Amino acid sequence: MTVPDPDELLYLDAAQVADLSRTIDPLQVVTDSFLAVHAGKAGITPEAALRWRASDGTGARSLVLPAWHGDSYGCKIINACVGNPDRGLPRAHGLILLFDPDTAMPVCVMEGGRLSALRTAAVSLAAVRGVRDLGDIRHLAFLGAGRQADTHLELFAARTHPVAVTVHDMDAGRAAAFADRVARTLPDAAVEVAATPRDAVRAGDVTIAATTTTTAYVPLEWLPRGAVFVNVSLDDATEELLLGCDHLLVDDWPLVAEDETRLLGRLAHAGRVTGPDAAPPQGGRQVDADLATLFSGGYRRPVSAADRIVVNPFGMGVHDVALAALVYAAARRNGTGTRLAR
CATH class of the missing domain: 3.40.50.720 (NAD(P)-binding Rossmann-like Domain)
Structure with missing residues (x-):
């Protein structure tokens, strides 16, 4: 990863993430991520959880899942409220942040809902394929x-x-x-x-x-x-x-x-x-x-x-970070995304 521009942060919205992720095989990514964890080449740290009750009494929470995969470092922030479907909203929303491995500077923030759903389904499919x-x-x-x-x-x-x-x-x-x-x-x-x-x-x-x-x-x-x-x-x-x-x-x-x-x-x-x-x-x-x-x-x-x-x-946030790193690389190749001033 090249040294990031200290004045810019790349943002990828939901549509851009969905488009870029079409070139990625999530089943292969999560399988490789599991094997990387097994080999000590990827890992996670304890997550942080914040839980509360929304005004209507339904449960809400925010989870922060830090992880690394090879030379990719980042975290997923995934929030959810069980009352959202009744409001006509998805139950969960999230963001994924990626960090430069040398400077630790945040280099990308992307909408995380699509990748989180892909990761979840790919883990299920990989597990079924395993048995x-x-x-x-x-x-x-x-x-x-x-x-x-x-x-x-x-x-x-x-x-x-x-x-x-x-x-x-x-x-x-x-x-x-x-x-x-x-x-x-x-x-x-x-x-x-x-x-x-x-x-x-x-x-x-x-x-x-x-x-x-x-x-x-x-x-x-x-x-x-x-x-x-x-x-x-x-x-x-x-x-x-x-x-x-x-x-x-x-x-x-x-x-x-x-x-x-x-x-x-x-x-x-x-x-x-x-x-x-x-x-x-x-x-x-x-x-x-x-x-x-x-x-x-x-x-x-x-x-x-x-x-x-x-x-x-x-x-496991390691799968989200692995997927996000590939999306980020594709975004840089294609010139996709919005550059935000820090």
Whole structure:
């Protein structure tokens, strides 16, 4: 990276980020990032969290996730309010900042919502690819029909061959609108709006849970043999599902274990769940592996076609920084962006 202009800061808006990211394969980026973390060539530091209640009583928060990947350094600031969908707004908004590796000067700030959604969906897809042949995925199920569902559909539709998609959302109108988008994206696939979350989960080879719930509700018995449940949101999976599935995978165990806002973190604090390198507690279980270990070939337990698998990703800023660095490089090549005076 060249020495930045001390008088300028590059800003990339949402449309510019979306356009530049079309040249990037997010699945490859997040997979490479996991392997880089495993090799000590990338990493994260503890995140900072600020939480409060909006004036209508809904929960709001701001997270700052610092990370580095090779010679790229930066952080993601991701804010969310669970009341936003009722206001006609996306639940989450964010920014990503990149820093010059030699001077530590901020060199770029970009809208982070698109990259955050891409990163999240790419991690889900990479995890599923780590345990299943993507060509065998025939039925996708979605719990929640917001932006994360759209982005997951976008990435999964490009890599799998679903013949059916089922969706459930507490807002029937939102579920119907998502089903319409599925019909346009996958015109040959059967699309169904499930009346209950149970109906959706029981239908899917892969279920993507992307809701705003803080109350766990998906038990083990809903999950068909051989299915993969990706718990993108906070607490869809119950303790029974987390403790009883055949394989429990996380992106980063220290992040998961330290956060008591999610059920798996609370179970860790209660001594009910331990990390991949610790013995399982009596009456509880051990997390089987993190995704970096899975992708590097270090996970030695066989994964059968009948096994029920839960992926519980926390969200690692290293993937956002890796994606943002590529977007920034493309912006500089193309002369894209607005130069702001410091």
